[in-house]
Amino acid sequence: MARQSTGRALRALLLQPPARAAPLTPRGPAASYGTSITSAKIQVNGVHLHYQQTGEGSHAVLLLPGMLGSGQTDFGPQLKSMNKQLFTIVAWDPRGYGQSIPPSRDFPPDFFERDAKDAVDLMQALKFKKFSLLGWSDGGITALIAAATYPTLIHKLVVWGANASVTQEDVRIYNGIRDVSKWSEKVKKPLEEMYGHKYFAQTCEAWVDGISRFAEKSDGNICQQLLPDIKCPTFIIHGEKDPLVPQAHAEYIHKHIKGSRLLLMPEGKHNLHLRFAEDFNRQVEDFLH
Numbered sequence: 001m002a003r004q005s006t007g008r009a010l011r012a013l014l015l016q017p018p019a020r021a022a023p024l025t026p027r028g029p030a031a032s033y034g035t036s037i038t039s040a041k042i043q044v045n046g047v048h049l050h051y052q053q054t055g056e057g058s059h060a061v062l063l064l065p066g067m068l069g070s071g072q073t074d075f076g077p078q079l080k081s082m083n084k085q086l087f088t089i090v091a092w093d094p095r096g097y098g099q100s101i102p103p104s105r106d107f108p109p110d111f112f113e114r115d116a117k118d119a120v121d122l123m124q125a126l127k128f129k130k131f132s133l134l135g136w137s138d139g140g141i142t143a144l145i146a147a148a149t150y151p152t153l154i155h156k157l158v159v160w161g162a163n164a165s166v167t168q169e170d171v172r173i174y175n176g177i178r179d180v181s182k183w184s185e186k187v188k189k190p191l192e193e194m195y196g197h198k199y200f201a202q203t204c205e206a207w208v209d210g211i212s213r214f215a216e217k218s219d220g221n222i223c224q225q226l227l228p229d230i231k232c233p234t235f236i237i238h239g240e241k242d243p244l245v246p247q248a249h250a251e252y253i254h255k256h257i258k259g260s261r262l263l264l265m266p267e268g269k270h271n272l273h274l275r276f277a278e279d280f281n282r283q284v285e286d287f288l289h
Helices: 002-015 076-081 111-125 138-149 168-175 185-195 197-216 224-229 247-256 277-288
Strands: 037-044 047-054 059-064 087-093 131-136 154-160 234-239 261-265
Touching: 037 111, 047 111, 059 111, 059 138, 076 087, 076 277, 087 111, 111 138, 131 138, 138 154, 138 224, 154 277, 168 197, 185 197, 224 247, 234 247, 234 277, 247 261, 261 277
Parallel strands: 059 087, 059 131, 131 154, 154 234, 234 261
Antiparallel strands: 037 047, 047 087
């Protein structure tokens, strides 16, 4: 019965187009302050990484997308509406995703650690001495690893839709989205436009295989042992209706990062930062500020 309900929830997620939340009105009189979004590439660790940047604030923030994600597809409301007087916002495309192709995306055992090093090195290449991380889904896992591994560089950490281990139930959920031909057109279309159907489909299958390998370990560990090493202020957000990441993962992360905060959003699903963008942005800005 649980597997049937999980399947229904997945279908509901994939059949439901992301809602477009009303943009936040910038605070203060300077409504047009540094609002343009620039796009560029920079060479990091032998790869030309694409990123978008906006805002002129003294607090630098890196947005880390999920599987097959990019700044363009994953963080529109944050790039548009987060406070650009307080923050300088960077959204990156991890190697093999978005416009950071070539190379093609692959999933070796250390792909999260590789992304964490790429992300931190990108921000250093952009001359940010210290910065905060906002990580969604896979990007949340990458952010957890980065915060634990490079503690002197990370100011604050926000993660949502993330997990520090993979269970057999998680593997069943992942296999429910393996075949992209079963995804709704509204969800598929922007990804097919970005990648082409073949790359999109093959990369999704490769991701399912790659992340499922963690479940072959006795404890399913991805980065559980690193959580106690995270010393920066940490804010964990979880949608109580997330069909892809069970709530126990958020609770585990909260329990093992000392002093962390956990916010449960009763109506939130996996894409809560898009569906409830105004509330999400406000909560995150208040935490970062």
